[in-house]
Amino acid sequence: MSGAATSALSSAAAPLASGGGHGVSRRVLPGFHLTLGYAVLYLSLIVLIPLSALVFKTFTMSWEHFWVAVTAPRVMASYRLTFGASLIAALVNLVFGLLVAWVLVRYKFPGKRIVDALVDLPFALPTAVAGISLTALLAGNGWVGQFLEPLGIKLAFTPAGVVIALIFIGLPFVVRTVQPVLEDTEKELEEAATSLGATRLQTFTKVILPSIMPALLTGFAMAFARAIGEYGSVIFIAGNMPMISEITPLIIIGKLEQYDYAGATAVALVMLVISFLLLLVINGLQGWKRRRSEA
Amino acid sequence: MSAPSKTIRRVQAGTTESAWVRRTLIGIALAFMFLFLVLPLAAVAAEALRKGVGAYLEALKEPDAWAAIRLTLLTAAIAVPLNLVFGVAAAWAIAKFEFRGKAVLTTLVDLPFAVSPVVAGLIYVLVFGAQGWFGPWLQAHDIKIIFAVPGIVLATVFVTFPFIARELIPLMQAQGTDEEQAAIVLGATGWQTFWRVTLPNIKWGLLYGVILCNARAMGEFGAVSVVSGHIRGQTNTMPLHVEVLYNEYQSVAAFAVASLLAILALVTLVIKSVIEWRHEREMKAIAELPPERPTPAA
Numbered sequence: 001m002s003g004a005a006t007s008a009l010s011s012a013a014a015p016l017a018s019g020g021g022h023g024v025s026r027r028v029l030p031g032f033h034l035t036l037g038y039a040v041l042y043l044s045l046i047v048l049i050p051l052s053a054l055v056f057k058t059f060t061m062s063w064e065h066f067w068v069a070v071t072a073p074r075v076m077a078s079y080r081l082t083f084g085a086s087l088i089a090a091l092v093n094l095v096f097g098l099l100v101a102w103v104l105v106r107y108k109f110p111g112k113r114i115v116d117a118l119v120d121l122p123f124a125l126p127t128a129v130a131g132i133s134l135t136a137l138l139a140g141n142g143w144v145g146q147f148l149e150p151l152g153i154k155l156a157f158t159p160a161g162v163v164i165a166l167i168f169i170g171l172p173f174v175v176r177t178v179q180p181v182l183e184d185t186e187k188e189l190e191e192a193a194t195s196l197g198a199t200r201l202q203t204f205t206k207v208i209l210p211s212i213m214p215a216l217l218t219g220f221a222m223a224f225a226r227a228i229g230e231y232g233s234v235i236f237i238a239g240n241m242p243m244i245s246e247i248t249p250l251i252i253i254g255k256l257e258q259y260d261y262a263g264a265t266a267v268a269l270v271m272l273v274i275s276f277l278l279l280l281v282i283n284g285l286q287g288w289k290r291r292r293s294e295a
Numbered sequence: 296m297s298a299p300s301k302t303i304r305r306v307q308a309g310t311t312e313s314a315w316v317r318r319t320l321i322g323i324a325l326a327f328m329f330l331f332l333v334l335p336l337a338a339v340a341a342e343a344l345r346k347g348v349g350a351y352l353e354a355l356k357e358p359d360a361w362a363a364i365r366l367t368l369l370t371a372a373i374a375v376p377l378n379l380v381f382g383v384a385a386a387w388a389i390a391k392f393e394f395r396g397k398a399v400l401t402t403l404v405d406l407p408f409a410v411s412p413v414v415a416g417l418i419y420v421l422v423f424g425a426q427g428w429f430g431p432w433l434q435a436h437d438i439k440i441i442f443a444v445p446g447i448v449l450a451t452v453f454v455t456f457p458f459i460a461r462e463l464i465p466l467m468q469a470q471g472t473d474e475e476q477a478a479i480v481l482g483a484t485g486w487q488t489f490w491r492v493t494l495p496n497i498k499w500g501l502l503y504g505v506i507l508c509n510a511r512a513m514g515e516f517g518a519v520s521v522v523s524g525h526i527r528g529q530t531n532t533m534p535l536h537v538e539v540l541y542n543e544y545q546s547v548a549a550f551a552v553a554s555l556l557a558i559l560a561l562v563t564l565v566i567k568s569v570i571e572w573r574h575e576r577e578m579k580a581i582a583e584l585p586p587e588r589p590t591p592a593a
Contacts, residue, residue: 028476029391030485036388039400042381046452047406050418053428057421096327103324107317115325117568121332123507124560124567126514128534129553132541133335136342136550143338144330168331200312229411232516232534236541249413249517256417256521261426268414275409283402 054272057265069266078248081159085247086227089166094220097174098212104175105182119175122168127232130168135237138164157239162247165233170223177219181212184293214289221285225278229271339557342550354551362528363536363552366444370519370532371512374451378508382459383501387493390467391475401464407456415453416521419446442524447532450518455508462504463497470496503570510563514556 058066069075103109104116122130138145138156145156155161185208193203231249238245246254248271255264311317343351354360388394389401407415421427423440433440440446474496478488494501516534523530531539533552540549 028479029472029488030479031387031489032392032394035384036392036394039381039385039388042377042384043400043403046449046456047403050422050453051406051410053421054414054418096324099320100324100328103321106311107321109321109325113568115328117564118328118332120564120567121336121560124510124514124563125336126516126534126537126553126556126560128516128537129339129514129556129560130335132537132549132553133338133342136546137334137338143334143341168335171331225409229409229414230517231411231413231520236538249411252413252417253521256420261421261424264417265421268411268417271411271414275411275414279402279405279409 051272054265054269057262058269061262061266065262066266069263070270074242074246075248075251075267077243078246078251081162081245082228082248085159085162085166086224088163089170089227090220090224092163092167093170093174093223094216097171097219097223098178098216101175101178101182105179119172122171127169127230128236131165131233131236134165134168134233135161138237156237157245159238159245161237161239162234162245165237166227166230169230169233170227173223173226174216174219177215177222178212181215181289181293182208185211211292214285214292218282218285218289221278221282225275225282228278229275336557336561339550339554342546343554345550346547350547351551351554354545354548355555357548359528359531360536360548360552363531363533364555366447366529366531367513367533369444370448370451371509373448374455374512375505375509377452378455378459379501379505381456382463382504385460386463386467386497387489389464390470391472404460404464405457407453410453412454412515412517413521415518416450419449419453419522423449441522442526443530446522447519447530450522451512451515454515454518455512458508458511459501459504462500462507466497466500467493499570499574503567506563506566506570510560513559 061069100119104112104119135156136142138148138161140146140149140154140156142156148155155164189207189211190203193207194200198206229249231247231253234247235250238247238250240246240250248267252264252267252271255261255267312320343354385400385404389397420441423429423433423446425434425441427441440449474492475488478492479485483491513532514534515532516538519532520535520538523532523535525531525535525539527536527539533556537549537553537556540546540552
């Protein structure tokens with residue numbers, strides 16, 4: 001992600017950090033208690049205590065009430081849309097993200113630096129702006145929509161529109177996790193594979209792909225996690241019809257607007273638990289990636 | 296055909312693809328980028344200028360638009376420094392010292408990235424809202440947090456929480472503690488060491504984090520939407536104002552405000568790229584120095 005520059009820096013600066021055991025530094029460098037204390041306090045006030053409110057609020061509900069709230073047909077339909085669309089979008093980003101990373105690392109072409117910089121646009125562009133602009137493009141009279149409409153393809157205000165918005169949102173994740181790994185792969189291995197008689201395609205699937213697999217899956221999981229929680233870019237393009245094109249975050253908003261705080265909290269807790277699980281998966285994948293690059 | 300030339304051809308073909316495969320792959324990648332990134336940007340500009348430059352400027356002169364711009368700037372001006380101080384403190388503790396629970400703390404810093412923006416807004420409603428933990432107390436003392444500016448700032452702080460810390464932690468870990476220890480041993484105070492040794496070493500990483508944090512702070516929609524209450528001219532940030540105008544079918548006005556946010560995004564990308572290119576050059580300069588002097592003269 002945005003760590004591309006820092007990870008490059010850390011590998012270059014690592015030799016400078018040799019020596020100087022941490023046991024010594026604890027005695028020499030000041031500010032340990034101050035900075036740690038402040039960091040933990042701020043983390044607790046901004047993140048942990050408010051998040052715990054979600055759990056405590058859910059505990060005030062009866063189990064039946066909670067179960068009904070999180071398994072109502074309309075809510076179930078929203079899970080199917082949110083997870084289905086996020087999965088498709090992350091898969092599209094897996095393929096095209098790898099392609100973009102490959103092209104940026106391996107080939108030379110005019111305007112490459114601009115293309116490289118542009119990859120981060122979805123991180124920098126506010127989601128609401130992306131939402132209205134994609135809707136304008138895909139609506140029946142839009143630049144893209146006017147060509148699709150006569151073919152009977154409707155993207156705006158359908159679940160397909162949700163997928164388009166989520167592809168946009170998740171685009172940088174796979175590119176930015178695969179790119180640095182691809183830069184570090186050793187050409188010698190590919191040369192060896194070729195001299196042993198492998199075709200280019202075999203070299204790619206048997207030599208290159210396994211070495212970038214951890215990074216590829218990390219990027220995929222990040223894009224998927226981001227897509228599940230996404231709200232701003234989706235609500236403009238989705239049409240938001242109950243049972244058809246209503247995402248789970250919108251269900252929470254809807255319940256809040258009806259002052260159904262308990263119901264909103266219950267659905268939010270389901271989303272939070274899923275986010276935690278995905279965070280664990282991503283952490284595991286990153287550990288795998290680190291071990292792979294150190295081996 | 297002689298044997299050596301055949302070998303050379305095989306080896307060249309082994310580390311790259313034939314010209315037509317290369318061109319096809321570049322073509323598909325560029326087409327994908329054009330469809331998903333360039334077209335949406337161009338559409339913002341086209342829709343904003345649909346009725347001419349006059350209508351565009353008129354839309355930006357609206358008092359409600361100005362109120363939204365002011366609120367967005369205010370929110371970012373509070374949220375970014377708060378997360379900057381936290382980021383530096385957390386990175387100092389995590390990168391320069393060993394302690395139990397360090398891995399847990401590092402993971403928890405990233406937590407807000409995993410939480411849906413809508414859930415981020417909701418948790419503050421549960422704490423400070425009318426029916427929340429502090430709701431009755433706040434009402435008794437006539438303090439408004441939810442559906443008011445403090446709630447917007449809090450939600451923004453939450454969603455932008457990890458940006459600066461996660462840039463600084465790996466950077467400061469890689470730099471180690473040798474330079475700081477030398478400064479302390481030579482008699483510098485803690486503050487002097489931080490300002491004169493640590494800060495110059497991390498300034499680009501810091502700026503990188505601040506830029507990304509600021510872009511998200513100004514552009515956040517979901518979390519802010521939950522706590523804002525959408526009071527025109529009072530609690531609408533720029534992205535929320537875009538939504539209000541869009542839902543009222545004031546397309547030109549909506550895209551006019553959106554165009555300002557798009558410009559912000561482009562400026563963010565330019566600054567970010569400049570930092571990265573600078574950094575690349577510095578790394579090359581370090582690599583080219585003779586081995587006995589591994590750091591460039593300050």
